[in-house]
Amino acid sequence: MGFEEVTGHVNAGAFAGWMRYRFPMNRRSVLHLAAGASGLAALPTIAQESQAKSFRFLFATDIHVQPERGAGDGWKQCIAKMNAVAAAASTKADFLITGGDLIMDALEVGIDRARLEWTLFDEGLKTLALPAYHTIGNHDVVGWSSKAVVDPGHQDYGKKLFADRYGEGKTYRSFDHGGWHFVLLDSIGRNATTGDYEGRIDDDQLAWLEADLAKAGKETPVVLVSHIPFYSVWHQVVKGPSFALDGKALVANVFEFRKLLESHNVKLVLSGHGHVLEKIELGKTRYIQGGAVSGMWWKGPVHGNPEGFGVIECKPDGSFDFAYESFDWKVRA
Ligand SMILES: [Zn+2]
Secondary structure (H helix, E strand, O other), X not given: OOHHHHHHHOOHHHHHHHHHHHOOOOHHHHHHHHOOOHHHHHOOOHHHHHHOOOEEEEEEOOOOEOOHHHHHHHHHHHHHHHHHHHHOOOOOOOEEEEOOOOEOOOOOOOHHHHHHHHHHHHHHHOOOOOOXXXXXXXXXXXXXXXXOOOOOOOOOOEOHHHHHHHOXXXXXXXXXXXXXXXXXXXXXXXXXXXXXXXXXXXXXHHHXXXXXXXXXXXXXXXXXXXXXXXXXXXXXXXXXXXOOOOOOOOOOOHHHHHHHHHOOOEEEEEEOXXXXXXXXXXXXXXXXXXXXXXXXXXXXXXXXXXXXXXXXXEOOOOOEEEEEEEOOOOOOO
């Protein structure tokens, strides 16, 4: 196999990405290979390469950092455990995805309090040894509540703070890794009547999602992340089968765009919001609500599930494994 065969399979950008993945990239190696060195002859094709590798990532949701109950220390303790997991040979992980509700609350507090919570979140994040991609949660949005105290004209009102600091200017986006496609959704809609948040993927985002999934292709395994779950049976478990949910518990309009998801290879939908560990399998897709870093807002485990995070191994055949890791948090008063 020669250089021409490799470039015949992929565009130049993908090739450069593959090269970075396979070798620590430096200018000399680029020039050497670009000159058509015969060293490439022994390397596998791109297809063989992508089929041969599994990778892992971590999923930490509902962190709810606050000054009380040692939550800042708890976040750091969680990160120390995530760093250890990501560095160990048997569980090596490439990146972290957070699932929203990164801070205790920005919906119903003053801007100084919200900024204090973000500072505590950042202090922990500085100790993280791997790249992180952040998903927005309802509690990360400033003032979208009937009990809001921040003026809608304030520069930090709404989603701007999150977008600027944690979303590269956006509240939803996507990226590729190891042959898989990852989509971080913004599931925080707004009820125009009450002024409260509600679970919803808005029309602009749905148009973007349709184009984004089309670009990824129908065969590519996809992981969607949505702070508010698409489905959950938990409320029925604890409140009975006839309990009716309000618009805050689930994404209200999934029913309307489920055919879009069904027409792609969506393997996993990760969410948070309910702080429970729940796995639902419908057709080819598994919906996992990933527990909570904060447990019951730093007051203890939720229905026996400890404070922790998910470790997901994505395999070359498009399957994956999910494991939940505790970081042994001891509740403080
Ligand atoms: Zn939430």
